[in-house]
Every structure is written in structure tokens, then in C-alpha cells.
Amino acid sequence: MSKTQVRTDTASPDGAPQQVHAAGPVAPPRVSARRRRPGVIALSLALIAAGGAGVAVLLLQVGHRTEVVTVVRDVQVGQVVTEGDLGKASVALDPAVKAVRGDALDSVVGKRAAVELKPGSLLAPAQVTKDSLVKAGEQLVPIGLKPEQVPATALVPGQKVQLVHVPAQGQAGVGKESDVAPETVSGRVVKASSAAPGTGVVVVDVATSAADGPIAAAWVSAGTLRLVLAAADGR
Structure with missing residues (x-):
């Protein structure tokens, strides 16, 4: 739509003519559409997906806990381990740490302490033995x-x-x-x-x-x- 103007002549109080300009409809400015780049969009989506996957893996690692057997009372060397000496705890266990799993608690009850056991520590398989510390003979x-x-x-x-x-x-x-x-x-x-x-x-x-x-x-x-x-x- 083209721009239109209307010109009118009016007289001033002293008789001098004046020009008055009346503005007609004005066309809106043309806005050019941005050029879409499919490669940038695809890269952004890939980064978002990768970030989400990384967070998911981290949450899984932090949330993965293992139930293990703990020592709750002092047990002297050679003393028979009872169920009351032991407890269970759920911890994020490093694969390098050797600890008796919670479902194997019954397997260590009745054995003897091969070393002194202290409360608050994890029970390792090598810390108990089924053999008496006094050998045959x-x-x-x-x-x-x-x-x-x-x-x-x-x-x-x-x-x-x-x-x-x-x-x-x-x-x-x-x-x-x-x-x-x-x-x-x-x-x-x-x-x-x-x-x-x-x-x-x-x-x-x-x-x-x-x-x-x-x-x-x-x-x-x-x-x-x-x-x-x-x-x-x-x-």
C-alpha cells in the first residue's frame, strides 16, 4: 500500500497562507525472515541429549549402593563372632574394597575373628576364619x-x-x-x-x-x- 498525503492551504490570522500536511496510512516495515540453519538446530539437540544422558549416568552411579556387613561391637582375636556383633549398612562401595555382602551375614556368624574387629568398620572376608587359632596338636x-x-x-x-x-x-x-x-x-x-x-x-x-x-x-x-x-x- 503506498503512502498518501493530503495538502490543504489555510490562512493564518494575518492572511498569509499556511500549508498543512495530513498523513495517510503508512505501510508497516518489511521484516525479513531469518534463514534457518538445520545443522545448528541438529547440533543443539544433540548437545541437549548428551547432557541429559550424562546427568542420568551420574545419578545412577551416585544412587547405586550396596548392602554390606559392619562391625557394631568390639570382637577380640580368636573370639567367636555372634549376630549381635554385626550389623548392616548401605554404602556406595568401591570395587577395590573387599567387604562381606549383607546377604552373606549368616555365613560369618559362628566363625572366629582372625584380627581384632572394631565398631564402625566394614567386615572383610579375611577378617574371620572358621579354623581355631589353636592348631591341632x-x-x-x-x-x-x-x-x-x-x-x-x-x-x-x-x-x-x-x-x-x-x-x-x-x-x-x-x-x-x-x-x-x-x-x-x-x-x-x-x-x-x-x-x-x-x-x-x-x-x-x-x-x-x-x-x-x-x-x-x-x-x-x-x-x-x-x-x-x-x-x-x-x-
């Missing part, structure tokens, strides 16, 4: 050690020791007999208790051969036994 000898007899090195299960017979005061030999090496019995630490309140006495369970067990027990009863740590290689 061995005997367990409990030995009470006074504070001055307890080694500064911590006594741990499996540590090899020597049980030494020390004659009571007044019974030591004289002359050549004093040069005789003391009797010893080889043993292995099965469990060591904490120091008893007040006395500081530590009780150590030592496994010995069935033949040496009664001998070591007699030394303990007479108060003539001392515990010595063996070398690291057991010699």
Missing part, C-alpha cells in the same frame, strides 16, 4: 605378665615367643650349674589382653605344642616363667 597356655614383664613391643596374634624358665630366688645353681642355659619352650601369641585396671597385669594366651603345654603351665604356677620375643624370622 597344640595347647593354649594363659600367662599373666606384670607391668615390668610386658615387652614395650606390642604383642600381636601370630607373634612367635620363647617361654623361659627362670629359677626362683634361692634356687639358682652355683658353680658350673649356673652356666647351664635355662629351659625354654617355643610358642605363638594367640591373644593379648589390655592391661588390667589397678594392677596393670596383661594376660597373654600362648599356643605351645601339646608336650610343652603342661611344662609351661607348671612354670606359670610357680611364678618362674618369663616371656621373650623371638626374632622376626622365628629363629
Whole structure:
């Protein structure tokens, strides 16, 4: 539609003619349509889809949890594990972490703790054993050690020791007999208790051969036994 104008002449108060312009209809400005680019649209849709897939994968990974067995009470080495010692928890478990699954809890109840179990920790399969810590052909000898007899090195299960017979005061030999090496019995630490309140006495369970067990027990009863740590290689 073309633009139209109407011209009229009017007179001013002083008689001078004036021109008045009246505007007619004006055509709207032409707006050119943007050129669509199918490649850009396709790329945008692909990025949106990829972002959504990434978020979905992340949510799945975060939400994937595994039910495992946990320790809820202190369990000493060699002690039989009961159902009350254990619990369950749902955690995001790293594949490198070895833990007993929740549905296998019954399989560990009744076994013995191969190491000391602490509350709040996950239970690993290697931390329990169905075997007794006292092997066939061995005997367990409990030995009470006074504070001055307890080694500064911590006594741990499996540590090899020597049980030494020390004659009571007044019974030591004289002359050549004093040069005789003391009797010893080889043993292995099965469990060591904490120091008893007040006395500081530590009780150590030592496994010995069935033949040496009664001998070591007699030394303990007479108060003539001392515990010595063996070398690291057991010699």
C-alpha cells in the first residue's frame, strides 16, 4: 500500500497562507525472515541429549549402593563372632574394597575373628576364619605378665615367643650349674589382653605344642616363667 498525503492551504490570522500536511496510512516495515540453519538446530539437540544422558549416568552411579556387613561391637582375636556383633549398612562401595555382602551375614556368624574387629568398620572376608587359632596338636597356655614383664613391643596374634624358665630366688645353681642355659619352650601369641585396671597385669594366651603345654603351665604356677620375643624370622 503506498503512502498518501493530503495538502490543504489555510490562512493564518494575518492572511498569509499556511500549508498543512495530513498523513495517510503508512505501510508497516518489511521484516525479513531469518534463514534457518538445520545443522545448528541438529547440533543443539544433540548437545541437549548428551547432557541429559550424562546427568542420568551420574545419578545412577551416585544412587547405586550396596548392602554390606559392619562391625557394631568390639570382637577380640580368636573370639567367636555372634549376630549381635554385626550389623548392616548401605554404602556406595568401591570395587577395590573387599567387604562381606549383607546377604552373606549368616555365613560369618559362628566363625572366629582372625584380627581384632572394631565398631564402625566394614567386615572383610579375611577378617574371620572358621579354623581355631589353636592348631591341632597344640595347647593354649594363659600367662599373666606384670607391668615390668610386658615387652614395650606390642604383642600381636601370630607373634612367635620363647617361654623361659627362670629359677626362683634361692634356687639358682652355683658353680658350673649356673652356666647351664635355662629351659625354654617355643610358642605363638594367640591373644593379648589390655592391661588390667589397678594392677596393670596383661594376660597373654600362648599356643605351645601339646608336650610343652603342661611344662609351661607348671612354670606359670610357680611364678618362674618369663616371656621373650623371638626374632622376626622365628629363629
